Amino acid sequence: MISIEKKYLSYYMAIILFIGASIGMIHYKQLLENSPKAVYETYFLIFQVLFFAVIGYLLISWVFKLIRNYRLLKNEKIEAELRLLKSKIDPHFFFNTLNNLYGLAIAKSDKTAEVIQKLSEIMRYTIYEGEKNQTPLKSEINYLKEYIDIQKIRYQKNVDIQFKINVLDDSILVAPLLFIMLVENAFKHGIESLTEDAFVHISIFQKEHMVTFEVNNNFDSKPEMSRGLGLKNLRKRLEYLYPKRHTLFLEKDKSIYRAKITLLTK
Incomplete structure (x- = not known):
């Protein structure tokens, strides 16, 4: 269980940050609508940047995971073909x-x-x-x-x-x-x-x-x-x-x- 948690720790953190950034954006968006202050706008922008940064991280991680899986499958395919060629x-x-x-x-x-x-x-x-x-x-x-x-x-x-x-x-x-x-x-x-x-x-x-x-x-x-x-x-x-x-x-x-x-x- 420990190894699994370490493996997915970065994803758990990203999800927590995503949820936190979403809540922060909603919260300061509401505050801006009721009382447009510069400090609220600053906090809103911070949470907005964090929100899109997390989305970017998750997208990039997903793409790299696809590439890694593709390479693993390709290597397995090559190994299987080599075994078949040897058997001939x-x-x-x-x-x-x-x-x-x-x-x-x-x-x-x-x-x-x-x-x-x-x-x-x-x-x-x-x-x-x-x-x-x-x-x-x-x-x-x-x-x-x-x-x-x-x-x-x-x-x-x-x-x-x-x-x-x-x-x-x-x-x-x-x-x-x-x-x-x-x-x-x-x-x-x-x-x-x-x-x-x-x-x-x-x-x-x-x-x-x-x-x-x-x-x-x-x-x-x-x-x-x-x-x-x-x-x-x-x-x-x-x-x-x-x-x-x-x-x-x-x-x-x-x-x-x-x-x-x-x-x-x-």
Whole structure:
């Protein structure tokens, strides 16, 4: 009750002043009508100024309250949209990995336990770290490594998969699950569409407050690629999380696709 009273104390005082100013104006207005004296007129003007000052205060407070509530609702809406965008990470990888895992289990492969362990780490990171607003860059890199390692096990054909890391400070914070969509696309629309000479080259570079993530892959130019929804979600997340502090570069040249994200973490 004490906290509530403190919160509304200014409003209670304003209402009391409003009532007092109204009574004072009425009282000295009546006195002026019966006996127009300068002192009554002065008091009437004082109460009149107080009356309009209180009304002004209440109006301004009401407007600021509306603005504050609007901002809170807007922030809640953005948070809800971000949670929804995170939940739209392509499940294609999980389904394919489970199918491959089934094949490894049938063949009694020594890699079965390794794939299970890596898949559990990926799912743990997606579920728990993905809920956070920020995570250390080291955690995001480890997550990508696990994903890439599984892809190397999945593809039996000759595939050139590289992940180059040039990071000076892996403790800086970044939004989780920003880079994975570009990597997923590289495998889904690149390697899976090719029968030979497929490659995915991934690199991450960090210096001071700038992080650059790049993915280059080749693809079969005949099938029509569909990357629109994932990229749309990525753009929205970048706009929400790094307004005016990011760039997203996408380029398709014949059979090569290039994607690059640059983030300013501060």
